Amino acid sequence: MRNVTIVHVAEKARVSVKTVSRVVNNEPTVTPELRERVQAAIDQLGYAPNIAARRLGGSRSFLIVAFNDRKLTLENWRSDRGNNWIDRMQYGAMLRCDVHGYHLLCELIDLESDQLARRVGHVLSSLRPDGVILTPPNCEDPTVLDALKRAQVPFVRLGSAQAGPGARVRMDDQAAARQLTEHLVELGHRRVGFVTGSARFLASRDREEGYRRALAAAGLTVDETLLVPGDFTFEGGVAAAEALLARPDRPTAILAGNDETALAVMHVARRLGVAIPDDLSLATFDDTPSVRLSLPPLTTIRQPVAEMAAQAVDLLVAAAAKDGKLSRVDHLLPFELALRASTAPPP
Amino acid sequence: MRNVTIVHVAEKARVSVKTVSRVVNNEPTVTPELRERVQAAIDQLGYAPNIAARRLGGSRSFLIVAFNDRKLTLENWRSDRGNNWIDRMQYGAMLRCDVHGYHLLCELIDLESDQLARRVGHVLSSLRPDGVILTPPNCEDPTVLDALKRAQVPFVRLGSAQAGPGARVRMDDQAAARQLTEHLVELGHRRVGFVTGSARFLASRDREEGYRRALAAAGLTVDETLLVPGDFTFEGGVAAAEALLARPDRPTAILAGNDETALAVMHVARRLGVAIPDDLSLATFDDTPSVRLSLPPLTTIRQPVAEMAAQAVDLLVAAAAKDGKLSRVDHLLPFELALRASTAPPP
DNA sequence: TTATATTTGTCCACTTGAGGACAAATCGAT
DNA sequence: ATCGATTTGTCCTCAAGTGGACAAATATAA
CATH class of the missing domain: 1.10.260.40 (lambda repressor-like DNA-binding domains)
Incomplete structure (x- = not known):
């Protein structure tokens, strides 16, 4: 032909x-x-x-590059701990690219490689995409961000809780924590513990703030001793859970900073003979497959990753159609509360 | 800059x-x-x-397109039943593309859309990739295959058990079944049941043949009544399992045609009070997350999907570097036997 | 009818490399 | 020094569009 x-x-x-x-x-x-x-x-x-001719002659390439983390990608299907972030991002981005006549190129990068800057530069220079999408943890890596700035390519950081260059699309962590807490309060819980996330992540602070506001709105005073610092790891979660559950006046519900932490809480609860949800309600953030398959499945917040990616594509395409400049926006998207068997009225 | x-x-x-x-x-x-x-x-x-200029002037585009099924992609992270095929394919293909200086473009297609041929044609015509990778179930769809042939683009079908146009890279289903069966025989099992896969899939026949050969090689005669037809669905698996487990001389081990079937066998075994692996060993094919997380985790065959994709990329790149013609090869790759807690010596 | 606005066409430059033909330069061996 | 082989350079065409300037054609309004 x-x-x-x-x-x-x-x-x-x-x-x-x-x-x-x-x-x-x-x-x-x-x-x-x-x-x-x-x-x-x-x-x-x-x-x-022909996209090549269009790129060469015109000012747009009709290409969008997504930089994903190599390790995370691998873990996504190797272990069961992956949270499918990348798959969901890709799905949302692809559907939206299709609508705009764009194409999505996924590239793996290794943040620990000493060739990182060169690799990013090469990809941008050979493909000259109209825009770039960064997924965690790439969206906070200074080397990557610097390479993007140098190439002067518009980019969107997805799910980043840090301020910084480029546009940003993420969910409202504060509102999520608030809604999760409200759910527990509505069930009748009055003593709600919170194993916070790592303080290094701004999202953790947002979540804590949401938790506080929900309690305040319900007319409950915050018992500071029920706020235990976690660090997003299983070990940290175990220590925090032990501190909370060993108390004679232990909380009737616990909010975990992320799924990993939640699994740790479950682990400790089982060891101590505390039944979920009969003796203790447990809710968490992220909705990884692990917490869907756990016994019981956990009530959790699901991030609208595909929707975030779709918006990122829209932003980039609009910028390319205009003047190639992307305004420094910060979109907050609504999340989804998945109610599962791990939350119930207090005993 | x-x-x-x-x-x-x-x-x-x-x-x-x-x-x-x-x-x-x-x-x-x-x-x-x-x-x-x-x-x-x-x-x-x-x-x-600049890849666009290279494409325009030269004879190669340095692009490879992977067509994935939209529904499957969605199910992959929506449910826990996805077998991560697409992720693993992508990972293997991307790494290999990087080595060759190629780029991978993933495109979703919807086999049920009446725009299918047009969509495939558009993608090929605007991108003019050097090659295409098809994942199941696209690799057997006549509309897709026809569109590819018309565009005269070399393509590789991954994991397809059907003969057909283009190159093919897959695993050796017969050898896999044979090794799985040998494993059971070595544990001491003499009565091994087999809930076969759907006869519509050639892979099922290959697996059955492997099962027979393993038994024959061990000097065991095949009891035809222990071969029960399944159809890859949970319901079909339940019926088959009931037929096998209700017998007074029930087998001490069962081979399931795929993971879905295996989960059905587990379901029936639990209902009948047959303990796995104490009373019954169970082995299966595919290694989906579900069977890694099940209680007990199942012994299974893991397909070398990433490796298959890597070989596909190699084939396509080699063809592009030569004359753009892809010889009609059929590569068989070794698989991986994941030994887990579901197989043990007979009672 | 004329003036004005809108639509369509013409023409050309430009993008960044590949690829081929062939000349020029370089090198080594006799 | 001469021949032949290899390496490097020159020069040109080509890919398939975009984008801009501007002319021509057509439609609309005064």
């Missing part, structure tokens, strides 16, 4: 190449009849503009 | 553009000294050839 080019379309529709280009690029100065005629020719020939 | 082009490199290395091109494309007629000088200039400038 010979390659169908814009010239063939022009001949078939009996218009100039320029007009076909105008139709393809949705320029407004084309009458509906002509547009229709050209579109018909395009459809009949199955024409799709 | 100005775009670095081949001209800049040529100037810096004080050679002609042609020579830089020769170095970049690894042509043999360049002396080592000169090659080194050019490479130094490339490194210092951080030059990477």
Whole structure:
């Protein structure tokens, strides 16, 4: 099959190449009849503009690159601990790219490689994408961010709790924690413990603030001794859970900083003979497969990762269509509360 | 930062553009000294050839497209039943693409869409990739295969048990079944049941053949009544398991056609009070997360998906480097036997 | 009818490399 | 020094579009 080019379309529709280009690029100065005629020719020939030529001649490449972390990608299917972040991001981004006539290129990078800057630079320089999407933990890596700035390519950081360059799309951690806490309060819990996340992550502070506000809104005073610092690891979670559950006045519900922490709490609870949810309600953040499959499955907050990626694509495409400049926005998206068997009224 | 082009490199290395091109494309007629000088200039400038220009002028695009099934992708992270095929494929393909200086583009397609042929055609026509990778179930879809043939793009079908056009890379199902069966025989089992897979899939036949050969090799005669047809569904597995486990001379071990079937066998065994692995050993194929997390975790065959994808990339790149023609090969790859707690000596 | 606005076409430059033909330079061996 | 082989350079075309300037054609309004 010979390659169908814009010239063939022009001949078939009996218009100039320029007009076909105008139709393809949705320029407004084309009458509906002509547009229709050209579109018909395009459809009949199955024409799709060559992206390489478009990139070379024009100012857009119709490509978006997503940089994913190599290790995380591997863990995603090797262990059961992955939270499917990357899959969900990709899914959302791909669907949206499709709508815009864009294509998504996924590239793995290794944050620990000494070739990191070079690798990122090469990818950008050879593909010249219209935009880049960064997933955690890449979105906070200074080397990566620096390479992107140098290449002057617009980028969106997904799910990053840190302020910084580029646009940002994430969920509202504070509101999530608040809603989770409210759920427990509504069930009748009055003593709600909180194994906080690592203080290094800003999201942890947001979550703590949400927890406090929910209690305050319910007219409950915050018992500071029920706030135990965790660090997102299983070990940290175990220590924190022991501190909370060994008390004679132990809480009737616990909020865990993340799923890993929650699994640690479950572990300790089982050891101490504390039944979930009969003796203790447990809620957490992230919704990894592990907490869907655990016994009981855990009530948790699900991040709208696919939706976040879709918005990122929209932002980048809009910027490319305009002047290639991406305004420094910070989108907050609503999350989803997954109610499962781990939360119930207090004993 | 100005775009670095081949001209800049040529100037810096004080050679002609042609020579830089020769170095970049690894042509043999360049002396080592000169090659080194050019490479130094490339490194210092951080030059990477513009892929669009390369595509337009030359005969290669340095792009490989992977068509994944939309539904499967979604299920992969929505439910826990996904077998991570797509993730593993992508990981293996990406790493290999990186080595060859290629880039991987993942595209979702919907086999049930009436726009399927058009969509595939558009992607191929606008990207003009050097090759395509198909994952199940796309690799057996006639519409997709037809569109690929029309575009005359080389493609590799991964994990397809069906003969057909294009190259094929898969695992040896027969050897896998054989090894799984041998494992059970070595544990001392003499009565090994087999809930076969759906007869519509050639892989099922291969697996059955492997099972027979293993028994024959061990000097055991095959009891045909221990071969019960399954259909890869949970319901089919339940019926088959009931047939096998209700017998007074029930087998001491069961081979399940796939993980879904295995979970069904577990379900029935638990209901009947048959303990695994004490009363019954259970082994299966696919290694989905579900069977890693089940109680007990199941002995299973893990397909070398990442490795398969890597080989697919190698094949496509080699074809592109040569004449763009892909020989119709059929690679069989070794699999991995994951021994877990579900198999033990007979009671 | 003329003036004005809008749509469409013409023409050309430009993008960044590949690839081929062939000349020029360099090298080594006789 | 001469021949032949190898390496490097010159020069040109080509890929398939975009984008801009501007002219021509057409439609609309005064």
